[in-house]
Amino acid sequence: MFQVGDxxxxxxxxxxxxxxxxxxxxxxxxxYLVGGTEIGPEWREVNVQVPIKKMKT
Numbered sequence: 001m002f003q004v005g006d007x008x009x010x011x012x013x014x015x016x017x018x019x020x021x022x023x024x025x026x027x028x029x030x031x032y033l034v035g036g037t038e039i040g041p042e043w044r045e046v047n048v049q050v051p052i053k054k055m056k057t
Contacts, residue, residue: 008025
């Protein structure tokens with residue numbers, strides 16, 4: 001289980017073995033709004049600490 005403050009490593013949606021950033025869990029609240037929509041029980045609010053992989057534009 002995650003707790004607020006835990007360090008997490010986020011993976012690429014295109015390559016699940018590739019770590020793209022290091023972040024900290026900010027909230028576990030499923031009612032937190034993103035774009036006017038609740039994130040729900042399976043999602044977490046995070047704060048990106050260190051980007052690891054440069055995004056292609």
